[in-house]
Amino acid sequence: MGQKKRFLLRLDERLYEIVEKWSADELRSVNAQIEYLLTDAVKKAGRWKEDKGKSEQE
Structure with missing residues (x-):
């Protein structure tokens, strides 16, 4: 994958907590x-x- 674009993302606090737990579960x-x-x-x-x-974007 080439350069990554940086941007600010605002999430609902509850949604963030769910994603945070999910990400920890999947390391x-x-x-x-x-x-x-x-x-x-x-x-x-x-x-x-x-x-x-390319066979797939990376």
């Missing part, structure tokens, strides 16, 4: 968990486009 940071969930949702929605010469 990920909260940031990595959010990225994983978003990537999975984008792929399931059919919006993940493959780059030329």
